[in-house]
Every structure is written in C-alpha cells, then in structure tokens.
Amino acid sequence: MPATLSVKPDYGVDAPAVMRNLFLIGALCLLIAVFGPHIITLGQVSILPKPMFGWTAGFLLVEGFLFLFYVKVGKFYHRDKMLSLHTWRGDELVLDVGCGRGLLLAGAAKLIPDGHATGIDVWSNVDMGGNSAEATHHNLKLEGVESRTTLLSESAAEMTFPDATFDVIVSNLCLHNIYDRPTRLRALHEIVRVLKPGGTALISDYKHTGEYAAEFVDCGLAVTKKRGDPITTFPPLTIVIARKS
Numbered sequence: 439m440p441a442t443l444s445v446k447p448d449y450g451v452d453a454p455a456v457m458r459n460l461f462l463i464g465a466l467c468l469l470i471a472v473f474g475p476h477i478i479t480l481g482q483v484s485i486l487p488k489p490m491f492g493w494t495a496g497f498l499l500v501e502g503f504l505f506l507f508y509v510k511v512g513k514f515y516h517r518d519k520m521l522s523l524h525t526w527r528g529d530e531l532v533l534d535v536g537c538g539r540g541l542l543l544a545g546a547a548k549l550i551p552d553g554h555a556t557g558i559d560v561w562s563n564v565d566m567g568g569n570s571a572e573a574t575h576h577n578l579k580l581e582g583v584e585s586r587t588t589l590l591s592e593s594a595a596e597m598t599f600p601d602a603t604f605d606v607i608v609s610n611l612c613l614h615n616i617y618d619r620p621t622r623l624r625a626l627h628e629i630v631r632v633l634k635p636g637g638t639a640l641i642s643d644y645k646h647t648g649e650y651a652a653e654f655v656d657c658g659l660a661v662t663k664k665r666g667d668p669i670t671t672f673p674p675l676t677i678v679i680a681r682k683s
C-alpha cells in the first residue's frame with residue numbers, strides 16, 4: 439500500500455487552497471489587528487486599521503472554521519441527506535458525477551447490494567486534496583464496496599455511457615468547477631441523457647443551482663430543490679432533485 443494511503447477511509451479536503459487562504463489571510467489580519475498601529479495618517483486622511491483588520495479577520499476565520507467543520511463532519515450528514523432523497527430498491531445503477539474520493543459513491547454503493555455504482559472524475563487536486571483514482575479505489579476497498587463500484591476517468595461534459603443507463607445520478611460540489619457555461623450546460627445535458635426514464639438526479643452545489651434547475655425543466659424533467667442543513671454545510675448547499683418521466 440502506498441505510504442500516503444490511510445487505514446481508514448479519507449474523503450479529503452475540498453478546495454484545499456480556499457481553506458488554506460481563509461486561515462492564512464484571516465491570521466494575518468488578526469496579527470495586524472492585535473499588533474498593528476492604532477492609526478495610520480496618509481496626508482489629510484486618517485485610517486483606524488485595528489477595527490478594519492479585526493472584522494476582516496473574524497469574518498475569514500469564522501468562514502474557515504465553518505468550512506473545516508463541513509470537510510470533517512458536515513459532508514457526511516450532507517451525503518446522508520442527499521441519499522435519503524431517493525427510495526432505494528437495492529438494485530439501482532448509480533452514477534456519481536465528480537465522485538472525488540468517493541464520499542457519495544461509497545454511500546450509494548452500500549444501499550444497493552444488488553446494484554452497481556460508477557464514479558467519474560477528472561481527478562483535480564485543486565478541487566479536492568489528494569485526488570486520484572488510486573486514493574478513491576482505496577477508500578472503496580476500505581468501505582467494503584469495491585466489488586460493486588467502478589471508477590472511470592472521464593469528464594461530466596463528455597460521458598461515454600449509452601443513453602438511459604442509470605437509475606440514480608448523484609453529484610456534489612462538482613459542476614461549479616466547470617467555469618464556462620456552455621460546457622456546464624453540456625454536462626447537465628449529459629446527465630439528462632444517461633438518466634433512465636423514471637430515474638432521479640440529485641445534484642448538489644453551492645452556486646448555479648438555479649441554472650441547473652432551469653436547464654432540467656427545459657429538458658422536460660420534474661424539478662424540486664432542497665436546501666442543505668445550514669449548520670453542517672458550508673458553503674451553504676442546495677440540492678436539485680430532478681425526475682425524468
């Protein structure tokens with residue numbers, strides 16, 4: 439086993455640079471607020487840096503701790519909430535779009551003893567720390583779901599699956615990472631295409647969820663939205679629930 443792989447499933451840190459910057463800049467602002475000058479005079483203008491940097495530090499550090507809480511605790515509650523939005527038969531074919539280190543993929547696989555779950559990802563280390571097919575495969579093994587899961591390296595916007603392949607499609611915090619709108623819409627159309635009639639897509643994100651919902655409605659799906667728990671999800675997440683008739 440490579441030295442970097444843990445003995446317990448490790449679902450990684452989402453957007454590690456964002457987390458690092460919140461704490462780093464927050465700590466810097468705090469230092470200036472505590473040890474900086476009381477007043478700075480630039481010509482005719484006087485600035486009071488302590489309150490300004492104090493508030494900024496407070497804001498960034500609170501955000502940092504909320505994000506850390508989501509990464510270490512909240513995302514497991516959010517996974518369970520997402521998966522509870524489907525009534526499981528146990529034989530579904532599931533797709534996790536942007537599965538990262540397998541949080542939803544492993545969770546779904548445990549609910550389908552007679553089914554199969556496939557995860558696709560482009561393994562970006564900017565979007566997820568320590569992201570790789572190998573790390574995810576290791577988690578799936580530790581969770582005991584290796585035999586009913588498959589990992590594929592492919593993009594949400596260019597899936598190779600035939601039309602109407604999956605009963606359930608899940609995705610958490612993936613699609614906002616596709617920055618250009620046409621490609622994001624292509625990914626949504628791919629989700630609609632590979633979803634079976636009668637199937638359900640559960641797409642969770644912190645932004646663009648209005649766009650996802652509108653596009654699914656345009657594609658003829660029945661759509662509702664549900665907010666993630668405000669305490670355990672940071673940034674606040676919304677789940678788009680789309681059913682294909």
Ligand SMILES: C[S@@+](CC[C@H](N)C(=O)[O-])C[C@H]1O[C@@H](n2cnc3c(N)ncnc32)[C@H](O)[C@@H]1O
Pocket residue numbers: 449452453535536537538539540541542558559560561562563565566569592593594595609610611612613615616
């Ligand atoms: C913030 S992580 C979330 C991972 C996982 N869904 C979770 O909730 O733990 C976002 C994931 O989306 C993946 N991703 C980004 N763009 C993608 C794309 N175009 N197609 C597939 N996956 C993508 C990244 O590699 C990363 O693993």
